[in-house]
Structure formats: C-alpha cells, structure tokens
Amino acid sequence: MQLNAPLDMHLHLRDGEMLTRIAKYSAETFSGAIIMPNLVPPVTTKEEVIAYRQRIIQAIGGKTFIPYMTLFFHPSFNKTFLNALRHDITAIKLYPAGITTNSEEGVNGFDIEELRPVLEAMSELEIPLCVHGETNGFVMDREAEFVHIYEKLATAFPKLKIIMEHITTKESVEALDRFDNLYATITLHHLLITLDDVAGGMLQPHLFCKPIAKRPEDREALLNVALRAHPKVMFGSDSAPHPKHAKESCGCAAGIFTAPIALQLLTELFEQHDSLHTLQAFISDNARHIYNIKATPKKIILEKKPFQIPPDYEGVVPMFANKTITYSIKRVIHL
Amino acid sequence: MQLNAPLDMHLHLRDGEMLTRIAKYSAETFSGAIIMPNLVPPVTTKEEVIAYRQRIIQAIGGKTFIPYMTLFFHPSFNKTFLNALRHDITAIKLYPAGITTNSEEGVNGFDIEELRPVLEAMSELEIPLCVHGETNGFVMDREAEFVHIYEKLATAFPKLKIIMEHITTKESVEALDRFDNLYATITLHHLLITLDDVAGGMLQPHLFCKPIAKRPEDREALLNVALRAHPKVMFGSDSAPHPKHAKESCGCAAGIFTAPIALQLLTELFEQHDSLHTLQAFISDNARHIYNIKATPKKIILEKKPFQIPPDYEGVVPMFANKTITYSIKRVIHL
Numbered sequence: 001m002q003l004n005a006p007l008d009m010h011l012h013l014r015d016g017e018m019l020t021r022i023a024k025y026s027a028e029t030f031s032g033a034i035i036m037p038n039l040v041p042p043v044t045t046k047e048e049v050i051a052y053r054q055r056i057i058q059a060i061g062g063k064t065f066i067p068y069m070t071l072f073f074h075p076s077f078n079k080t081f082l083n084a085l086r087h088d089i090t091a092i093k094l095y096p097a098g099i100t101t102n103s104e105e106g107v108n109g110f111d112i113e114e115l116r117p118v119l120e121a122m123s124e125l126e127i128p129l130c131v132h133g134e135t136n137g138f139v140m141d142r143e144a145e146f147v148h149i150y151e152k153l154a155t156a157f158p159k160l161k162i163i164m165e166h167i168t169t170k171e172s173v174e175a176l177d178r179f180d181n182l183y184a185t186i187t188l189h190h191l192l193i194t195l196d197d198v199a200g201g202m203l204q205p206h207l208f209c210k211p212i213a214k215r216p217e218d219r220e221a222l223l224n225v226a227l228r229a230h231p232k233v234m235f236g237s238d239s240a241p242h243p244k245h246a247k248e249s250c251g252c253a254a255g256i257f258t259a260p261i262a263l264q265l266l267t268e269l270f271e272q273h274d275s276l277h278t279l280q281a282f283i284s285d286n287a288r289h290i291y292n293i294k295a296t297p298k299k300i301i302l303e304k305k306p307f308q309i310p311p312d313y314e315g316v317v318p319m320f321a322n323k324t325i326t327y328s329i330k331r332v333i334h335l
Numbered sequence: 336m337q338l339n340a341p342l343d344m345h346l347h348l349r350d351g352e353m354l355t356r357i358a359k360y361s362a363e364t365f366s367g368a369i370i371m372p373n374l375v376p377p378v379t380t381k382e383e384v385i386a387y388r389q390r391i392i393q394a395i396g397g398k399t400f401i402p403y404m405t406l407f408f409h410p411s412f413n414k415t416f417l418n419a420l421r422h423d424i425t426a427i428k429l430y431p432a433g434i435t436t437n438s439e440e441g442v443n444g445f446d447i448e449e450l451r452p453v454l455e456a457m458s459e460l461e462i463p464l465c466v467h468g469e470t471n472g473f474v475m476d477r478e479a480e481f482v483h484i485y486e487k488l489a490t491a492f493p494k495l496k497i498i499m500e501h502i503t504t505k506e507s508v509e510a511l512d513r514f515d516n517l518y519a520t521i522t523l524h525h526l527l528i529t530l531d532d533v534a535g536g537m538l539q540p541h542l543f544c545k546p547i548a549k550r551p552e553d554r555e556a557l558l559n560v561a562l563r564a565h566p567k568v569m570f571g572s573d574s575a576p577h578p579k580h581a582k583e584s585c586g587c588a589a590g591i592f593t594a595p596i597a598l599q600l601l602t603e604l605f606e607q608h609d610s611l612h613t614l615q616a617f618i619s620d621n622a623r624h625i626y627n628i629k630a631t632p633k634k635i636i637l638e639k640k641p642f643q644i645p646p647d648y649e650g651v652v653p654m655f656a657n658k659t660i661t662y663s664i665k666r667v668i669h670l
Contacts (some may be wrong), residue, residue: 138551139535140475149657197546199534200474203587208538216473248450250583250652 001267001302001327005284006297007088008033008262010130010165010185010236011262012101012255013056013067015039019117021314022241023059025260029329031284031296032066032128034236038094038102042072042208046085052092064298064334072131073109075114079121090291091128091163099134099142100210101240101254105130108147112156128161128183128291129153133172134211144171154179161290166190166238168211170195170221178234183290185236186226188265189256191321204253205252206317209238220321229281233289237262241316248317257318261309265300265320267327297335302327336602336611336637336662340630341618345465345500345520346573348391348402350374356649357576357650358394360595364664366619366631367401369465369571372428372641373437377407381420388423395575399669403626405465410442414456425626426463426498431640434469434477435545436575436589439566440617441616445484447491454492463518463626468507469546475530478546479506489514496625501525501573505545505556511567517561520571521561521629523600524591524654529554540541540587541652544573562608564616569625572597576651592653600655602637602662632670637662 011033013023026033035056037043049069056067068090071077095106107115119315122129133150134142150172154162164172164184176182184234188210194200194216198207207213224231238254239262247253258265263283270279288295307328311321344516346368348358361368370391372378378387384404387488391402403425406412412427430441442450457464468485485507489497499507499519511517524544527533529551533542542548574597575590582588593600598618605614623630642663646656 138529138561139531194473196474199543202589203538203540203543205538205540205585205587208534212534213477248583248585250540252540254537 003263003280003283003302005031005181005298006263006300007031007235008237008239008259009287009291010034010036010187010238011259012036012038012238012240013059014241015052018241019055019059022257022259022316023056023126024061024063025313026239027063027065028260029263029300030065032068032293034068034070034090035074037070038095038100040102040148042102042105043070043260044072044074046088047316049085049088051295056183062243064296066296068293072105072304073107073129074105075118077118077121078123082118082121082125082127086125086127089127091130092122092294093130093132093254095132096134098135099132099136103132110152112152116156119153119160123157123159128162130165133164133167133184138325139212140214141267143167143169143209147175148170150175151179154182157181166211168214169218173221173225176225176230182195183232183234185234186222187236187238188258188262189213190219190222191226191269192265205247206319206321207256208252208254209240209256210254223273225272226282227270227278229278229286231281231286231289233282234287235266237284243315244312244317257313257316260313261318261320261325263302264307264325264329268325271326299335300329301331301333303330305330336632338583338598338615338618338635338637340366340633341598341635342366342570342622343572343574343594343597344521344569344622344626345369345371345573347373347573347575347590348394349576350387350390352574354390354394355653357592358391358398359398359646361574362395362398362400363595364598364631364667365400365627367403367451369425370405370409373435374404375429375437377440378405378619379407379409381423384420384423398633403628407440408464409440409613410453412453412456414459417453417456417460417462421460421462425628426465427457428465428467428500430467431469431471434467434471438467445487447487450508451491454488454495458492458494463498465498465500466504468499470580474547475549476501478504479570482506482510485510485517486514489517495548501546501571502551502557508556508560511560511565518567518569520569521557522571522573523593523597524548525554525557526561526604527600538607540582541654541656542591543587544575544591545589551576559610561617562605562610564611564613564621566616566621566624568616568617570601578648578650579652592648592651595648596653596655596660598635598637599642599660599662599664603660606661629636634668634670635664636666636668638665640665
C-alpha cells in the first residue's frame with residue numbers, strides 16, 4: 001500500500017518541550033498538517049504565527065513536512081490585518097469560548113452581524129474558516145445543537161469555505177450535502193470508537209476527547225462518508241498529546257494521541273471495509289482540492305506486517321497502546 | 336433535621352481489608368443496609384451468607400447497624416435450598432453476566448422458563464428479587480433496553496417483588512407505575528449528576544459508575560419520584576469503594592463512594608427542592624414497607640452547618656471530595 005503526500009488537516013503540536021518531543025512523529029509519516037493555534041496564549045498575530053512556525057520547523061529537524069499555519073479567530077480582526085498575513089496562514093480556527101483545551105479566548109455567541117466584517121474579509125481573501133462546532137449543552141448533544149450555527153454561517157457567507165472540524169455525529173454528516181460551502185475533517189478515533197469504548201466497560205482516559213465519541217449510528221455515518229472518500233471530507237487526526245500523568249488522573253484532560261499510528265490504523269480500517277482504493281483521496285487528495293494546496297513529494301509505503309503500538313511515545317500514551325495491528329510503515333520515500 | 340432509622344437499600348461493603356476500612360462509615364449514620372453479594376467468588380450459599388454477615392458485624396465494631404444480607408442469584412437454586420436460608424437473607428440479587436464489577440457468574444439471557452422454578456420458589460417464600468437491569472448494548476441505552484425484561488419478569492411472576500436497582504432513566508421510572516410488583520432504588524449520585532459531570536468537562540473518574548449517569552431529562556425523572564418519595568422508590572446508595580489508585584488510572588473501575596456523605600447531601604438536595612418533609616419516607620419508611628422490615632431505634636440529627644467533604648476516607652476518594660456542602664451530621668442517637 002502506498003500513500004502519496006498524506007495530510008493531517010487538524011493537528012495539535014503544542015509548544016515548548018512537548019512540541020520538541022512529538023512534532024517528529026507527524027513529520028515522519030505526513031507531508032504536512034494544519035496546525036491548531038490554541039496555545040496559551042492563543043496564536044493571534046502575524047508575529048506569533050511566524051514565530052510558532054519557526055519553532056515547529058526547528059522541532060521537526062529537517063524532515064519534509066509543511067506546517068500549514070492557522071490563526072486563532074477573533075471578531076476584532078479586520079481586512080487590513082488579515083491581508084498582511086494572508087500568506088503566513090492557511091486557515092483561521094474559530095473556537096466557541098471555553099469549549100475545549102485552551103479555548104477560553106474564543107467566540108461568545110454567534111451574532112452574524114458581529115462576525116460579518118471579519119468573515120466577509122476572509123471570504124474575499126479566500127481564507128477558509130475552521131470551526132470547533134459544539135455548544136455548551138449536554139455532552140452528547142453539543143455537536144448536533146451546533147449544526148444550526150453552521151447553517152447560519154454557511155448561508156450568510158456563501159463564498160466562505162467552512163470546515164466543520166472533527167465531526168462526530170450523523171447530524172453533521174447530513175449537513176455536508178445541504179450547503180456547498182460546508183466541508184469536514186474526520187479523525188481516526190471517531191471512525192473507530194464510540195462512547196462504549198470510553199465508558200462502557202472500565203473508564204478509558206486515553207480514549208477521552210472532545211467532541212466525545214458518540215453513538216454507534218454516528219460512527220456508522222462517519223464511516224460511510226470517510227470510506228467512500230466523500231469529496232467534502234478530509235482526514236484530520238486531532239492528535240493531541242498530553243503527558244501520561246495528565247491523562248491518568250482525577251480530572252483527565254481531553255485529547256487522543258494518534259499521530260504516529262494514524263496511517264497504519266487507517267490502512268487497516270480501510271482494508272477491513274474493502275476501501276483501500278479510496279484512502280488516497282481521504283488522506284490527501286480531497287484536502288488538496290478543498291484547500292487548494294500542492295502535494296509535497298513524499299510517499300509512504302505500508303506493508304501488511306504486524307505492528308505492536310508502543311506503550312508510549314516519550315511519555316505520551318497513544319491510542320490503542322500495546323495493541324498489535326496489521327499494518328506497518330515500511331518506508332518513507334522523498335522524491 | 337432528624338432522620339429516623341435511615342436505610343441504604345443497595346450497598347457494597349466488599350470484603351477483607353476494604354470491608355474493615357469502610358463498613359464503619361455506613362454503620363455510623365445508617366441503621367441498616369441491603370448488602371450486595373458480588374464478592375469474588377460471589378455469595379451463593381447459606382454458609383457464605385452467614386460467614387460474610389459475621390465479617391461485616393466484626394467490621395462495624397458494635398455499632399447499631401443491621402446488614403440485610405443477599406444471595407447472588409443463580410438459576411440452579413431450588414425451593415429446598417432457599418427455604419433453608421430464608422431467614423439468613425433479605426433478598427436475592429440478580430446480575431446479567433459480566434454487566435458490572437464482579438458479575439461474571441451472573442445470568443445469561445432471560446429465559447422465563449429457565450428462571451421459573453427459582454422465581455416461583457422466591458414468590459412463595461416472599462423473597463424479593465433485586466435486579467441490576469442492564470443489557471450489554473450501547474452504554475447509554477443499556478437500562479432502557481432492559482425495561483422489557485423487567486416487564487416480562489413482572490408479568491410472569493406477579494407475586495414476586497422485583498426491585499429495579501439503581502435506576503437511572505426515565506424509561507425505568509415510567510415502568511414503576513405500570514406494574515404493581517416493580518419497585519426501585521435510586522442512588523444519591525444519579526439524583527445529582529448527569530454524563531456531563533462525568534465526561535462533559537475534564538474526565539472525572541470519581542463520578543464514573545454503572546449504570547453510567549445519563550441525560551438531564553433522566554435525572555429530572557428520578558428527582559421527580561425521589562423528591563415526592565413515590566411509595567415504590569427507596570434510597571439505595573450503591574456506594575462502592577475502590578482504592579484511589581484503581582480510580583485514577585488507565586482503565587478506571589466503576590463505582591462511586593458516597594456512604595459517609597449520603598445523608599448530608601440528600602438533606603441538602605431535598606431542602607433545595609423544598610422537599611425535606613418527604614426525605615424520611617425516601618430514606619427509610621418506603622423501604623420498610625416494601626421489604627416489610629422494622630425500624631431500628633436510631634436517629635440521625637443533621638444541622639445546617641458547612642461541612643467540607645474530606646479528600647479521602649482511608650484511601651477511598653468520596654464523591655465531591657473537598658467540596659463544602661451545607662449540612663453536617665450533628666448527632667447520632669441510639670434510642
């Protein structure tokens with residue numbers, strides 16, 4: 001199995017020591033990734049974008065990997081400001097305030113008129129809007145409740161590309177086809193697990209994430225569009241490293257670390273569903289069309305050979321730690 | 336506030352060192368409790384019931400507290416066997432196989448004809464059947480899916496008192512009034528929390544239990560019958576101690592420890608809902624009528640005085656550790 005220029009369209013690389021520890025795992029097997037801006041403080045200026053990009057490039061140590069940078073959305077942005085950093089960013093990420101890790105500086109309420117100046121400027125400058133789409137409602141309903149906000153945004157700004165990030169519900173899947181300008185990323189873990197895996201047996205902190213894994217019928221809906229590589233969906237791992245002690249404690253942080261194992265597990269999953277022929281589109285081609293970005297000359301060769309997932313990667317426990325899966329990375333070819 | 340002979344109609348005291356550590360907390364403020372039989376191995380013989388009862392009495396060290404013993408249901412029981420230990424037990428607890436902590440020896444399938452001999456013997460001997468009512472379906476649906484089994488049992492054995500243990504859903508609440516012989520216990524935690532509290536923010540292992548806390552409308556339905564002390568519902572804490580390390584780890588065990596704080600929190604809750612006048616029925620009178628047991632001469636006086644819940648009770652972390660609540664135990668009176 002060969003994957004050409006795989007892209008991770010939703011990735012948390014964090015900063016400082018954690019960045020140094022984990023960036024290489026994405027850079028090893030992906031050709032690029034959309035880098036989330038929810039640092040503390042969030043990435044909100046041209047200078048911060050450029051400096052963070054530099055730190056990432058330093059952390060990956062010469063590997064062929066493009067960090068596609070994003071800015072943390074704020075309604076106070078204006079066109080002059082955005083125009084000045086148009087070429088430093090690939091998208092802008094909008095978080096409802098307080099909805100997930102480091103999102104306290106996000107948007108309160110979704111008043112279209114308040115958002116209009118910056119969203120119109122983004123439309124004109126062709127900057128996609130990536131959205132963490134959850135309300136502050138009941139945990140199993142938050143994403144479905146947000147769909148009407150997606151619809152409001154999609155209607156009010158028809159030329160704005162809106163990416164529904166890490167969708168987890170059938171309601172979001174259904175919204176995809178109702179609006180030309182709605183797209184979505186889907187994680188690996190939401191294709192593999194439901195709430196049952198998180199809390200149906202013992203409680204599994206390493207499978208705890210936001211949005212939380214949902215119901216079996218939601219997972220089915222996600223699989224349905226991912227496995228046929230619906231042209232409006234892309235892979236985005238939402239891989240989010242936390243130190244082991246922060247996951248295995250009272251008050252466990254949200255986030256699942258999948259960067260080093262994503263391609264192997266996706267290949268296994270797509271093979272199980274006789275869908276290996278669509279994996280290239282899901283893992284790269286769709287994203288390149290949606291974001292209008294070029295393929296990096298990098299090929300990943302996978303082979304059907306058992307691979308035991310390590311217990312941790314430098315202190316960060318991956319999803320399915322210690323489990324043996326059927327595909328391994330054989331070789332990475334830089335063309 | 337004064338409570339006469341409070342009863343905990345669903346309690347896990349465990350065994351060995353844990354029993355020694357925690358039995359006194361129930362014995363301090365309750366006058367008795369239905370003791371769950373899911374030890375390893377489960378309590379299935381007269382000798383085991385008597386021996387376990389003795390160990391409990393030793394552990395509570397002379398406090399006024401009656402352990403109402405139960406047997407772990409097995410379809411192979413017969414009338415002669417049950418008749419011989421009729422006076423050693425108060426109820427028999429049925430677990431579907433593998434559904435919760437130490438339930439591997441439970442019932443597979445619910446074939447009425449297979450269960451008929453023992454359930455008819457229990458009807459004749461007037462031994463109530465306590466049931467952990469969950470299927471092995473999706474975690475949020477397990478209890479609602481089990482309601483039709485409750486209905487099947489209630490219809491087939493109309494003289495058998497069937498206690499739906501630790502109910503968590505509006506579906507179970509609704510079933511209460513459809514069958515004369517269905518009763519229910521309700522825990523403290525299911526009156527206070529929903530899945531949001533467990534997994535809506537950070538993941539909270541000390542709020543993880545089986546059945547898992549459900550949706551806001553389920554909690555409302557439980558509150559509705561508990562606060563008016565519906566005559567067919569009783570308090571049953573399902574208090575279940577686990578050592579701190581077993582809760583704060585990868586693969587956290589299910590169970591919430593509430594025994595030492597249950598009366599204080601129930602009083603706070605009932606007061607918040609202007610329902611202090613029904614607490615006596617919920618905490619004791621209903622249970623005595625349903626089980627036909629006498630009140631032990633023990634009164635608990637509570638006072639409105641801030642009480643900070645300790646971080647742990649001998650290594651077992653209680654619900655709401657470190658939180659300050661409004662009611663304290665003032666005095667226990669042995670009449």
